[in-house]
Each structure stands twice: as structure tokens, then as C-alpha cells.
Amino acid sequence: MIPLKNKKAAASYAMISFYRIMMIIIVCLVFVACLWIQYSKPYDIRKIENAQIARKIELCLLGNNFVLAQEDFTEKRLNDCIKTDQDIFVNVTFGEKSLSSGKQELKVYCQIQNRVTGRYLPSCLSYNYTILNSNYQASELNIFLALDKNKKNVQMMPNK
Amino acid sequence: MKKRGESLLSQSLVTWTIIGILIVSFLFFLNNSSKDPYNKKQILAKELCILMTPAKNNTVVTVTTDLLVEKQGINIVTKRYPQDPGYTYPCYANFTVTNEDGKAIIKIVS
Numbered sequence: 465m466i467p468l469k470n471k472k473a474a475a476s477y478a479m480i481s482f483y484r485i486m487m488i489i490i491v492c493l494v495f496v497a498c499l500w501i502q503y504s505k506p507y508d509i510r511k512i513e514n515a516q517i518a519r520k521i522e523l524c525l526l527g528n529n530f531v532l533a534q535e536d537f538t539e540k541r542l543n544d545c546i547k548t549d550q551d552i553f554v555n556v557t558f559g560e561k562s563l564s565s566g567k568q569e570l571k572v573y574c575q576i577q578n579r580v581t582g583r584y585l586p587s588c589l590s591y592n593y594t595i596l597n598s599n600y601q602a603s604e605l606n607i608f609l610a611l612d613k614n615k616k617n618v619q620m621m622p623n624k
Numbered sequence: 625m626k627k628r629g630e631s632l633l634s635q636s637l638v639t640w641t642i643i644g645i646l647i648v649s650f651l652f653f654l655n656n657s658s659k660d661p662y663n664k665k666q667i668l669a670k671e672l673c674i675l676m677t678p679a680k681n682n683t684v685v686t687v688t689t690d691l692l693v694e695k696q697g698i699n700i701v702t703k704r705y706p707q708d709p710g711y712t713y714p715c716y717a718n719f720t721v722t723n724e725d726g727k728a729i730i731k732i733v734s
Contacts, residue, residue: 481635485642492646496653507663509670516677517716523678546716547698616713 508617510587518591518607521545521556525605526595532558532605533598539563553586553610559603570610584619586612665691665702665711672700673715676732685730693728695721 524545526532537558548554548566555564555571564571574588590608597603668691675685687693692703696712700721703710722729 481639485639488643488646492650495650499653506666507670509674512674513677516674520678520716523680549698549714551714552716613714 506617506619508587510611510613510617511589514587514589514609514611515591517546517552517554517611518589518609521554521607522591522593522595522605525556525558531596531598531600532603534559534561535598537561537563539565551612553608555608557604557606557608559597566610567612570612571608574608574610584614586610586614587617665704666713668693669700669702669711669713672702672730673713673717676700676715676717676719676730679717679732681732681734683732685732687728687730688726689728692723693721693730694723695719 521542525537525541537556542554542556542563542565546552546554546565550567553564553566553568553570553574555562557563570586570588573586577585577588588608588610590606593605593607594602595605668687668689672685672687672693676683679685690704692706692708692710694701694703694710698714698716699712700715700719701710701712718733720731720733722731
């Protein structure tokens with residue numbers, strides 16, 4: 465420090481020096497924060513994952529056949545094909561029969577997606593497959609999937 | 625050197641040392657960020673999940689990377705070293721993971 469005889473001047477000089485250093489620190493921290501936000505963004509793969517899960521369920525229900533009988537289309541069979549948890553909702557419709565598994569609330573979030581916009585809504589997709597029933601007639605298999613997994617695909621957080 | 629000159633010099637040295645430390649820290653952080661080690665674990669875990677989900681039974685996936693791959697429940701975990709908590713991603717696939725000779729061997733089971 466320059467030895468100033470005037471005490472007020474000395475104090476002001478100290479304050480200015482402190483202010484300069486603090487400004488440099490703040491600017492650097494802002495740069496770091498911007499980079500942190502950018503590199504903390506997770507990759508959202510839910511649409512791809514939805515497609516893969518739907519395909520997996522379809523192949524699993526069919527087994528090694530090309531035909532799906534109504535009596536084989538059971539909840540146990542569906543649960544064997546996909547083990548659901550709090551992050552997924554599955555609804556499979558074949559003919560007049562409909563089976564569901566997973567967190568039911570996700571279905572509601574999917575229904576309101578047309579009216580509400582938000583980052584943390586689940587990824588909702590519906591797939592239609594044409595397969596043969598036990599009478600060898602073409603029948604539609606509809607698989608509706610709602611995949612949540614917000615923490616891992618949307619929310620910004622440390623990569624854990 | 626005059627006293628006033630010495631004071632100016634020491635003050636400048638202190639200021640520039642602090643600025644230098646800040647810039648070096650900033651460049652170090654930039655360097656790490658550009659190499660993207662933070663997202664590498666996430667990318668690998670998600671790629672493996674997408675690969676494994678539709679795979680048929682007895683499919684074997686061999687992963688050769690510097691990251692470790694493990695299984696915890698339904699989660700696939702990628703780590704940089706054994707003590708690393710790692711990145712966890714829940715995956716709807718039935719699989720087992722074994723590590724041999726620096727490779728992770730993932731087998732799809734029924």
C-alpha cells in the first residue's frame with residue numbers, strides 16, 4: 465500500500481483495491497457458472513427409450529409366434545415382459561382388452577400435455593402394431609408409454 | 625528504489641498474483657469441461673441402456689472403455705474408478721455385468 469498520510473485517503477484506497485479484486489472474482493465466477501449450467505444439462509433420451517421399450521413389449525408378448533391369442537394376453541404376461549416402477553406407465557390394448565402397469569398418475573400428466581407446457585412432464589408416446597389374433601385376423605396392438613425419469617433426463621443436477 | 629515505487633510494485637504484484645491465480649483456475653476448469661469427463665459417464669450409461677433394452681436373450685455386449693460398468697438393482701452404473709459413486713441410470717432390461725481384463729461384458733438374460 466502506498467503510505468498515505470491522510471487516513472481517509474488510505475481507507476478509500478484500500479476499499480477501491482478490494483472492490484477491484486472482488487469485481488474480477490465475480491466476473492470469473494459468472495463465467496464458471498455459465499459453463500457449469502451448460503455442461504450440467506443432461507441428455508434426454510426418453511423418446512428413444514420409449515420406442516425401444518414398446519418394441520420390447522411387442523416382441524415379448526408375441527414370443528416366437530406371429531400370433532397373439534387373447535388368452536395369452538394377460539397381466540402376468542405383461543409384467544413378465546416389463547417390470548414397471550415409479551418412472552413408467554404402460555397401457556397395452558389388444559382387441560377389446562386393455563392392460564395397465566406402473567404409475568397411474570403419469571397417464572394424467574400425459575393427458576394434460578396438450579394444455580399445459582412444462583419441462584418436467586413425462587415423455588408420452590403411443591405405438592400401434594398390426595398383428596394376427598388367434599383367428600389369424602389382423603388386429604391392432606396399441607402400446608401407450610409414459611416415461612418419467614425427469615431427474616436423469618431433464619433436471620439440471622450434478623451428474624450422479 | 626524509492627519507497628513510493630516499492631509500494632506501487634508490491635501492490636501491483638499482489639493484484640496480478642490474484643488475477644493470475646483466478647485465470648489459471650478458470651483455464652483449468654475450461655480444459656476439464658472441454659474434455660467432457662462429466663458427461664462421459666452419462667453418455668455411456670444411456671447408450672448402453674438404449675442398446676440393451678430391445679436386445680434379445682443371450683445377447684452379449686462387450687464394452688471397452690476407460691470407465692467401469694456395474695449393475696445395481698435395475699440401474700446401470702458407470703464409474704471412473706472403483707470408489708467413484710458414478711452415474712446411475714435405471715434401465716428396463718434384464719442383464720448381468722462382469723468385468724474381465726479391463727472390459728465390461730454385459731449379457732442379456734430372461
